[in-house]
Amino acid sequence: MSLESKELVVVTGKxxxxxxxVAAALGVVMAxxxxxxxxxxxxPRESVHQMLAAPPSDGEILQVAPNLYLQNLQPRQVLDQVVRERLRFEAIIHxxxxxxxxxxxxxxxxxxxEMAILGHCLLLVEGKVPGAAKFDTVILDAPATGHGVSLLAAxxxxxxxxxxxxxxxxTADVAAFISSPERSGVVVVTLAEEMPVSEAIELRQLMHERLDRRPDLLVINALYPPVDDDADDDDDPLTALWVQRRSLNERELARLDEHWVGERLELPLLPVGQGPALTEALAARMEGS
Ligand SMILES: Nc1ncnc2c1ncn2[C@@H]1O[C@H](COP(=O)(O)OP(=O)(O)O)[C@@H](O)[C@H]1O
Ligand SMILES: [Mg+2]
Structure with missing residues (x-):
């Protein structure tokens, strides 16, 4: 995967x-x-810790596996932290x-x-966050609010x-960091459903127009399994549901064929609840791709 050597991977999507x-599974694979x-x-609603079988990070950097760490921050905390990192004297910081x-x-x-978030990422890979080691890669599970473009255009x-x-x-350092395709990459996650696909296509367009960049990977998540030829949806409501959902997925996959150029990864909808087992299963699919 071309993401392997990046220092920053921004995972974005509705x-x-x-x-x-996806961010958690990618973390597992890269670690x-x-x-x-x-x-x-x-x-503010911390969830990655559950996916990695860890307690909530509560703003701290927490090791969850060999080579794998997590941190949850509120945007405001990030800004305060950057001020702390940049201004070394306690009195001024306060x-x-x-x-x-x-x-x-x-x-x-x-x-x-947004700028503070990216600035914090840069400090992490430069090993300049006090008390934290240097990281090879930060996988940024970007805030869901706003467009991924507003983060990258910050x-x-x-x-x-x-x-x-x-x-x-x-700002100058961060701009250089995120405009370098060698150093940073963007993963767009979508469902094969009408709204998220439209937004993903729009995001790709905006990234191109405003940042002259293209996403490195499109992840199409939670796909219904392909329908067998002999599936009979006449009298089984479950089969009917499956056939209908899959056909919606296929319509959106076809739309992506038309409008999305570039690497993509399809992940199935798995009958597993949120937690480490799901993360493992998604990671295994990423590794196998
Ligand atoms: N491929 C999948 N198969 C089954 N459940 C999934 C899959 N991907 C995500 N989920 C579940 O969907 C919910 C939303 O996923 P999450 O990663 O928290 O989304 P987001 O971070 O985009 O809001 C979670 O409960 C998660 O466990
Ligand atoms: Mg989330």
Whole structure:
């Protein structure tokens, strides 16, 4: 997989499509292949820990397996953390974090939280997060709010607004980091359903127009199994449901054939609940691909 050598893999997609599941499984695969991996979840509803059989990270970096770590952060925590990482003197840090101007500014400034998230990723792979080792790869389970493009376009936005000081410095570094196809990659996760597929196609288009980048991988998650020729949906409601759902999937797969150029991976809908067993099963499919 071409993602193997990246320092940052941004996993994006509409909420509920399996973004966190894919990020966790990808983390398992890459860690087994010898890379030191951190799965970073930005979501107030923490779920990656369950998928990796670990307790909630509560903002800390937590080892969950050999080579595999996780961290859950709220966007606001990330920004505070970046301020801490950049301003080394306790007294100043408190003054900045407590100041109403900072609070007001961080809520209002477009792209600043997103910028902080990417900045934190960069510090992690550079080994510059105090108390944390250097990571080979950060897998970013991107926030479900907004478009993946707004995350990736954040350095552009922020550099328009802030031209001096530590944030401006970081912005230039982060912009270089995420515009490098050698260093960073983007995985788009979708279901083979009408809305998520439309959004995935739109995301691809926007990435191309605004960032001159293409996603490295499309994951089509939770596909119903292909229907056997002899499946008879006349009198069995379960079979009828399966045939109907699969045909919806196939219609969307055909639409993707038309509008999506590039590598893709299909993952089945598995009869397994959220947890390490599902993560293992998805990882096995990724490894086999
Ligand atoms: N391929 C799959 N087969 C079965 N269940 C899945 C699959 N992918 C995801 N799920 C389940 O769907 C739910 C949503 O997945 P999750 O990864 O949390 O989505 P997101 O992070 O995009 O909101 C979870 O309960 C997860 O266990
Ligand atoms: Mg999630």
């Amino acid at each position: 909420g509920g499509v399996g973004k966190s599941s 087994r292949n010898g890379r030191r991996v951190l799965v970073l979840e930005i979501d 003054r900045v974090l407590e100041s109403p101007i900072y609070q007001h500014f961080t809520e209002g400034a477009p792209g600043l939280k 350095p552009l936005l922020v550099s328009d607004v802030i031209r001096q000081g530590p944030i401006a410095h970081m």
